Amino acid sequence: MGLVRALPPGGDRSFNSCLVLIDRYSKAAMFLPCHKDDTSMETAIMICNRVLCHTGLFQNIISDRDHKSTSAIWTNLHNLFGKKGIILKSISPSN
Template sequence: MFLPINKDDTAMETFIIIWHKVISHTGLFQNIISDRDPKFTSALWTNLHNLFGTKLSFSTAYHPQTDGLAEIMIQTLEDMIRKFCPYGLEFEDSDSFTHDWCALIPALELAYKTSIHSSTGKTPAILEKGWNSRLPYDTLKKDLVDIHPTESSFKLILDKARHHANSCMQDSLNYANEQWDKSHKPPEFKIGDLVLVSNLNFNNIKGSNKLKY
């Protein structure tokens, strides 16, 4: 789910949004992947993880081996928003009315979930529900046929689709790791060696930005 929130939202406000928008629809999650956002590292979320039996995993910036899937999805969403808002965070519709970028989220989420992904060969909607969501485009088609699976075969279809998707995603991650490792070999250091460390991605360094380069 794509949920717009404010960067100033507290841990409690974030939990309330997730409770109403995510957990109420899908149930409790088993794992959360976060980029060490304070919203998810607070004492509140620590207690919630212990209470619900969930796990918090941290992604590492500029390290594709950690969890590239989440980063790819975020980049895809950013690219989709950028198509509509190339010069800022607002866009105009065909009637010249101005809207905030948040108004795009529901439509972009529907487009994302009903698009075939190269890594799985299926749409997220198929993997989640077993069938694609009905789109406005479908109303233009003639002789629409109900393709919902029967109750007896529904679970089998979902299980096979998810198994195939998981296999494809793992292959995609393995391929990405192999390509990364081919051109990025860790240097060998010895005790006492002098090294130069780039602080380009260090956000906690005070002073002039000129010192970063």
């Protein structure tokens, strides 16, 4: 998971960033237009609405974002599904 920022605004909602998700097993890439100041809950809802309906819930997240942001997104995803007591696992790209 990565976030490309500082893009010129585009689209009817003036998106200025792109969330990049790559499935490491299928090598499929997903590019989701977003805003650079979206909250972790807004990002979780976007992932839920646009990605999880096709892939199912992630087993782990490898991210170039800081671990607090990744953990917040992960927690919000599980909260959207009503899951509690989930072990959070965030892996840095260097691992």
